Amino acid sequence: MNARAETAPLPLDVERIRADFPLLSRTVHGKPLVYFDSANTSQKPLSVIEAVDRHYREHNANVARAVHTLGEEATAAYEGARDALARFINAPSRDEVILTSGTTQAINLVAYSYALPRLKPGDAIVTTVMEHHANIVPWQLVAERTGATVKAAPIDANGELILEEYFKLLTPEVKLACVGHVSNVLGTVNPVREIARECRKRGIPLLVDGSQAAPHRRVDVQALGCDFYAVTGHKMLAPTGTGALWAKREHLMAMPPFFGGGEMIREVRFEGTVFADPPHRFEAGTPNIAGFAGVTAAIDYLEGIGFDRLKAHEQDLLAYATDAIAALPGVRIFGQAKEKEPVVSFLLEGAHAAHANDMATLLDLQGVAVRSGHHCAHPLMQFFGVPATLRASLAFYNTKAEVDEFIAAIGRVRKLLL
Ligand SMILES: Cc1ncc(COP(=O)(O)O)c(C=O)c1O
Missing domain, CATH: 3.90.1150.10 (Aspartate Aminotransferase, domain 1)
Structure with a gap:
C-alpha cells in the first residue's frame, strides 16, 4: 500500500x-x-427530522424560564446546540456563540450592535463584489445612517477576489472588513486566513460570512484568525430558522444588545436596565428551540461522515x-x-x-x-x-x-x- x-x-x-x-x-x-x-x-437527514419531532413529542417547554423537568430538558437541548456549534467551528468559548435565526440575523446583529455605534462620517466598511446581499445591504443601512461608505473589492473574470485591491481598500477609515468564505454563486473559496492576517496588521476587525463554507469544509475560526463568523443551519442539514454568530469576546462585551426583551437582561428597572452577559444578551425572546435540537443532530451527522x-x-x-x-x-x-x-x-x-x-x-x-x-x-x-x-x-x-x-x-x- x-x-x-x-x-x-x-x-x-x-x-x-x-x-x-x-x-x-x-x-x-x-x-x-x-x-x-x-x-x-x-x-x-432522518436524524435531524427525528430530533425536531422528538423535541415536540417529549421535551417541549420554553428555555430558561422554567425549573420543571421539561423546561430543563428544553434548555439543555438549546444550550447543547451552542456546545455543538462551538465545537463545530472551534470557537475558543461557547459563550462567544450567539444563536440566531440564520446568517442574515447574525450579520445584522454585527451591523447594528457593533458597526452602527462606531461609524462616523467618512468611515468605511469593506466588502466584496461577490457577496450575497446579506453581506452588503446591512452595511449600506448602517452606512446611510452614519455618513459612512461601503466599499466593494473587485473580482477577476474567473470569479476570484483581486486580493491586492481588497488590501488597498483597507485604509485607516475602515472600521470593519467583510468577506464571504465561499461564494454562493461561483463556489469560489476566498483566502480568509490571508485576508485576516492583513486586517490584523491594520487593526481592522474581519467578519466572515460562512453560510456556504460550513456545509462543505471544516471551519476553524481560531485558525482563520477572523473576528466574526456567521453560519446558517438550514444549509448544513439543520432546520430553517437556525444559525449562529461567533464573535471574539472582546467585541461581544463592547456590543449593546440589538433586540430587547425577555431572557437578555440581568435586571430591569425603569431607572435603567442591566443586560445579561453574552451570549444571552443577544438572544431576546423565545428562540427556535426545536430547530436547535435539529442543529445538534445535523452537526453529529456531518461529523459522523467526516x-x-x-x-x-x-x-x-x-x-x-x-x-x-x-x-x-x-x-x-x-x-x-x-x-x-x-x-x-x-x-x-x-x-x-x-x-x-x-x-x-x-x-x-x-x-x-x-x-x-x-x-x-x-x-x-x-x-x-x-x-x-x-x-x-x-x-x-x-x-x-x-x-x-x-x-x-x-x-x-x-x-x-x-
Ligand atoms: C453566502 C450567503 N450569505 C447569506 C445567506 C443568507 O442566509 P440565511 O438564509 O441564513 O439568512 C445566504 C443564503 O442564501 C448565502 O448563500
Missing part, C-alpha cells in the same frame, strides 16, 4: 447516505428528483459536473476559481439561449431542481453583465448518475426550446 492510499479517506457509501434523506427518494412531476439546489437549502470523506466525494462530483456542463454547446460558466466548493453557475447562450428562469421551470418538469435568478447577488450579476444564471449546487448526497440525468434533462429541454 503506498502512502497516498494509506491517507486517502474511505469513499462515501452514497447510496446508504441517500437512504438517510427521506425527501431524496420522492418524485417530482413523475420523475425521480434530482436535487441540485443545496446552496439554497440542504435536505435534512469532512475529509465528504470533501473527497464533493470535489469529485464538482469536477465531473463542471466537465459535463462545460461540454454543453454555447455554455458560459461563471466562476472558474482554483479552489471551489461544489457550485456551478452557467448560462446557455447562442441558438439555445433561454431565460434562466424558463430553463429552471422546464428542468423542474424533468424532476431537476436548480436555482435560477440573481441569487441575491445583484452586484455580481452586474459584474458579469447578466441578469441571472442557472446554478447547480451539489452536496455529498448527490451522485454522478444524477449529473448525467441533469445533463440529459438539459438536452431534452433544449429540444423543446428550438
Whole structure:
C-alpha cells in the first residue's frame, strides 16, 4: 500500500447516505428528483427530522424560564446546540456563540450592535463584489445612517477576489472588513486566513460570512484568525430558522444588545436596565428551540461522515459536473476559481439561449431542481453583465448518475426550446 492510499479517506457509501434523506427518494412531476439546489437549502437527514419531532413529542417547554423537568430538558437541548456549534467551528468559548435565526440575523446583529455605534462620517466598511446581499445591504443601512461608505473589492473574470485591491481598500477609515468564505454563486473559496492576517496588521476587525463554507469544509475560526463568523443551519442539514454568530469576546462585551426583551437582561428597572452577559444578551425572546435540537443532530451527522470523506466525494462530483456542463454547446460558466466548493453557475447562450428562469421551470418538469435568478447577488450579476444564471449546487448526497440525468434533462429541454 503506498502512502497516498494509506491517507486517502474511505469513499462515501452514497447510496446508504441517500437512504438517510427521506425527501431524496420522492418524485417530482413523475420523475425521480434530482436535487441540485443545496446552496439554497440542504435536505435534512432522518436524524435531524427525528430530533425536531422528538423535541415536540417529549421535551417541549420554553428555555430558561422554567425549573420543571421539561423546561430543563428544553434548555439543555438549546444550550447543547451552542456546545455543538462551538465545537463545530472551534470557537475558543461557547459563550462567544450567539444563536440566531440564520446568517442574515447574525450579520445584522454585527451591523447594528457593533458597526452602527462606531461609524462616523467618512468611515468605511469593506466588502466584496461577490457577496450575497446579506453581506452588503446591512452595511449600506448602517452606512446611510452614519455618513459612512461601503466599499466593494473587485473580482477577476474567473470569479476570484483581486486580493491586492481588497488590501488597498483597507485604509485607516475602515472600521470593519467583510468577506464571504465561499461564494454562493461561483463556489469560489476566498483566502480568509490571508485576508485576516492583513486586517490584523491594520487593526481592522474581519467578519466572515460562512453560510456556504460550513456545509462543505471544516471551519476553524481560531485558525482563520477572523473576528466574526456567521453560519446558517438550514444549509448544513439543520432546520430553517437556525444559525449562529461567533464573535471574539472582546467585541461581544463592547456590543449593546440589538433586540430587547425577555431572557437578555440581568435586571430591569425603569431607572435603567442591566443586560445579561453574552451570549444571552443577544438572544431576546423565545428562540427556535426545536430547530436547535435539529442543529445538534445535523452537526453529529456531518461529523459522523467526516469532512475529509465528504470533501473527497464533493470535489469529485464538482469536477465531473463542471466537465459535463462545460461540454454543453454555447455554455458560459461563471466562476472558474482554483479552489471551489461544489457550485456551478452557467448560462446557455447562442441558438439555445433561454431565460434562466424558463430553463429552471422546464428542468423542474424533468424532476431537476436548480436555482435560477440573481441569487441575491445583484452586484455580481452586474459584474458579469447578466441578469441571472442557472446554478447547480451539489452536496455529498448527490451522485454522478444524477449529473448525467441533469445533463440529459438539459438536452431534452433544449429540444423543446428550438
Ligand atoms: C453566502 C450567503 N450569505 C447569506 C445567506 C443568507 O442566509 P440565511 O438564509 O441564513 O439568512 C445566504 C443564503 O442564501 C448565502 O448563500
